[in-house]
Amino acid sequence: xxxxxxxxxxxxxxxxxxxxxxxSIDSATWLELRKRHGKTGTLSExxxxxxxxxxxxxxxxFKTVTEDLQSPEDYELITxxxxxxxxxENVQHAEVYVSVGxxxxxxxxxxxxxxxxxxxxxxxxxxxxxxxxxxFDAVRQFGPLEAQRVAGFAVxxxxxxxxxxxxxxxxxxxxxxxxxxxYAYCAKNGLHLTAHAGESAGPDSIWGALNLQAERxxxxxxxxxxxxxxxxLSTRQIPLEICLTSNLRTxxxxxxxxxxxxxxFEHGIMVTLNxxxxxxxxxxxxxxxxxxxxxxxxxxxxxxxxxRNSFEASFLPAEKxxxxxNLFDAAAPRT
Numbered sequence: 001x002x003x004x005x006x007x008x009x010x011x012x013x014x015x016x017x018x019x020x021x022x023x024s025i026d027s028a029t030w031l032e033l034r035k036r037h038g039k040t041g042t043l044s045e046x047x048x049x050x051x052x053x054x055x056x057x058x059x060x061x062f063k064t065v066t067e068d069l070q071s072p073e074d075y076e077l078i079t080x081x082x083x084x085x086x087x088x089e090n091v092q093h094a095e096v097y098v099s100v101g102x103x104x105x106x107x108x109x110x111x112x113x114x115x116x117x118x119x120x121x122x123x124x125x126x127x128x129x130x131x132x133x134x135x136f137d138a139v140r141q142f143g144p145l146e147a148q149r150v151a152g153f154a155v156x157x158x159x160x161x162x163x164x165x166x167x168x169x170x171x172x173x174x175x176x177x178x179x180x181x182x183y184a185y186c187a188k189n190g191l192h193l194t195a196h197a198g199e200s201a202g203p204d205s206i207w208g209a210l211n212l213q214a215e216r217x218x219x220x221x222x223x224x225x226x227x228x229x230x231x232x233l234s235t236r237q238i239p240l241e242i243c244l245t246s247n248l249r250t251x252x253x254x255x256x257x258x259x260x261x262x263x264x265f266e267h268g269i270m271v272t273l274n275x276x277x278x279x280x281x282x283x284x285x286x287x288x289x290x291x292x293x294x295x296x297x298x299x300x301x302x303x304x305x306x307x308r309n310s311f312e313a314s315f316l317p318a319e320k321x322x323x324x325x326n327l328f329d330a331a332a333p334r335t
Contacts, residue, residue, distance in 0.1 A: 005089070005286035008300055009293070013327060015093040015310035016086070016274050016285045018218055018241035020137070020168075021075075021117075022065050022099055023277020024082045033068045033077070050280050054251040055200050059170065061280060066102050072116025079120025079132075085278075087128035089286040093324060094132050095163060095315055100150045101139035114157055121161055131324075133163040133315055135194060138182070140167045140174035147182045155189045163315040164192035166218065171201035176208030183212040192315040194241070198222040200252050203229050210238065216313060221247055223269075224260040234268040239313035244291050245283040246276035262296040265306075272310045 027046045034041050052058050103110045136154040138147035154165045165186040197209035199219035203226035220240040223229050247253035265271050273288045292298045311324045
């Protein structure tokens with residue numbers, strides 16, 4: 001782990017564009033949820049559940065976490081707690097994935113859950129001044145019909161903080177081409193589009209996401225294996241949602257030295273730093289910035305560029321994006 005984030009990184013206004021709500025639940029909050037639903041457990045037992053050796057193990061841990069999210073009040077709580085943590089590290093904006101596909105698979109009342117999410121978001125915005133948008137996430141291995149159901153909810157709630165649609169889950173089990181019609185439906189209805197791609201699968205998965213008209217790529221870890229793809233991403237300035245610690249903890253990247261983030265940056269790709277599942281990976285956005293600096297020799301000026309990228313690549317309306325960029329320049333003078 002890198003050293004604690006320095007004062008420059010903590011003061012730097014930042015946006016986290018690849019952050020799963022369910023993966024932000026720390027051990028104490030998870031224990032609180034379990035007790036709320038009449039279950040037993042200890043912090044050490046819960047900490048143990050956050051230990052895994054590979055990507056499939058991580059997916060199983062994620063599934064276990066969602067089993068204790070049962071009511072709208074649960075979702076309100078974890079949203080509010082997340083926004084409190086974001087405020088502490090000057091993360092001024094976040095675009096947060098909600099696993100709507102999992103909620104529907106569990107046959108939960110998602111309309112009621114969404115009201116809980118919105119209560120948490122509005123309270124967090126009022127108390128902490130944090131900006132947050134939702135991205136509704138479909139589980140790709142559940143197939144395109146289930147993804148279409150998620151997309152329908154995203155369109156329904158588009159005017160209430162829902163900015164985009166994406167697919168996550170196991171790339172090996174469902175390629176992007178299966179979701180062409182779903183993405184076309186979302187685009188027609190004005191939703192922003194992102195997709196997990198090139199995390200546990202090769203460059204073809206990223207090409208497939210681009211063919212879906214994805215505006216951002218979640219991870220993009222394997223893009224370096226295809227020089228033509230790197231050039232395409234750089235030329236078109238397709239933002240990559242890079243998640244350093246996540247890629248290591250899931251085993252998708254063997255060692256930190258193998259990570260292509262510096263290569264991407266030097267090739268002119270629009271790189272953003274993100275947390276993915278911060279509680280499950282024992283990280284935070286400030287720690288990701290510190291890791292980038294410690295391991296890849298990103299200077300303070302480089303980090304400023306990455307932070308600006310995070311606002312420029314956001315799904316915020318143009319005027320709000322500009323407002324954050326102006327605030328960024330005022331709040332983060334060059335050293």
